[in-house]
Amino acid sequence: MPDSPVVTLRARSDSDADVLFSLAADLTTWEERGPDFPAPLTRAAYDARLAAESETAGPSIRFVIEVDGAPVGSAGLFNVDHLARHAEVGIALVADARGRGIGTTALSQIVDFAFVRCNLRRVHLEVISSNVGAVRAYEKAGFVVEGRLREHAWVRGHYEDIILMGLLRS
Structure with missing residues (x-):
């Protein structure tokens, strides 16, 4: 049996820009990231968005997912509520990294970070019902519908359900 890949979460660096841009510009998965109309994303617009994010360091924590030394995706905690102690969690992987347990491992790591390092009590997420691979990964990490x-x-071309999932620290 081959060795399991080493999955780590780390801070974003300038060398990650190409991989992160490819994720943001992937029109095949745009519905899974937000309510905006699908549209091609230019590199200049993406770079401007990154610059704006770093200027307004709002209530979010973002990581790069690295496998065996190479960036393969991103994970983050968003809309962190410091009073109620909860946040939304999100994850995105390049196509080659999907279906290999990398997302489940990265999700477990960010949940551990949320509960142990950030002292959050609850993390939650939304997922399109047809994204069965993601639902399976979330359930493996302990999330419940x-x-x-x-x-x-x-x-x-059609409407789909959004599944709301959550995980309590307890």
Whole structure:
């Protein structure tokens, strides 16, 4: 059996820009990242967005997912509520890294970071119901289905449900 890949979370560096841009510009998965219309993303627009993020360091924590020394995705905690002690978690992987357990490992690491280092009590996420690979990875990491927003997302010509999932520190 081959060795399992070494998955780590680390700070973003300038050398990660190409991989992170490829994730942000991937029109095949745009529905999984937000409510905006699908549109090509230029490198200049992406670079401007990164610069704006670093200027407004809002309530989020972002990591690069690295496998055996190479960047393969990103993970983050968003909309951190310091009073109620919860945050939304998100993860994105390049196509070659999907289906290999990398997402499950990275998700477990960011959840551990959220609970142990940030003292959060709860993390939650939203996922399109047809993204069964992601749902499976979230369940492996301990997330449970907490609800469903019926026909809430417009995905490639039809409406799909959004599944709400959460995980409590306890």
